[in-house]
Amino acid sequence: MHKIIAKSLLFLMALGISCSEIPENDDPVIGIWAQLQAPKEASAKHMDREEWIFNDAYLGRYHVYQGNEIMVSTDFQWKSESGVYTISYPGLAKGADRVTIKESAGTTLLIDLQGQVLAYRE
Template structure:
C-alpha cells in the first residue's frame, strides 16, 4: 500500500510541474547600429548602439562613444503581427517599432519609415 501511495504521489508531482516555454524567436541575439551622432534628451552623444535580446522578452541596450559604454539600460520586447516592440522603462526613450527583414548583407531590423534600426551580429 505504501508503494502505491508513493507512486501516486510521484505521479502527481511529475504531472503538476509546468513546462518552460521554449522561445526561439529569430530576434534573440546581438544587434548593432553605427550612427553618425545620436543625442537623447539628456544631451548624451553616442556613435554606436547595441541591443542584446534574450529569450525571456527582455534585453540590454548599450550606447557607445569612442568605444566606451556611456549609456546602459534594460529593455522589454514583444512581437505582434510581425512587428517587434522595444520598450525602455525608466528612460526618456520612445518605444521602437521594427520589422525583421533579410537582406544581402544579413538580417536587419527596419523602422516603419524604412530606416535601418539595427543589424544582427553574425554568430
C-alpha cells in the first residue's frame, strides 16, 4: 500500500513540475533588425543588407544579402547586461557586437558603444 501511495505522489510531483510555466522573454530587442548599405562598386545596381532576427531563447539568425542573394547565413547568440546587448557569432570570423537600443526620430536603432548605427528595427 505504501508503494502505491509513494508512486502516486511521485507521479503527481512529476506532473506538477512538467506543467510549470516557462517565463516569457519580452526583451525589446526581440524581432527583426536590418542595415542597408550602398553598394561598394559604382556600377552595382543592388543594395547590400545585413539582417538580425532575435528570438526569445537568446539566439537568432544573421544574414548578409547582396541584392537578392544571401552571402552569409548563420546563427548568433545574444545576451543583455544593464541595457548593453552582446551579439556573438560562433563559427564566423566576426567579432562580437556590443550595442544599446535608442529611439531617434520615431525609429528604434541598435547603436554600438562608439555611437555608430548597427541596425534599425523593421
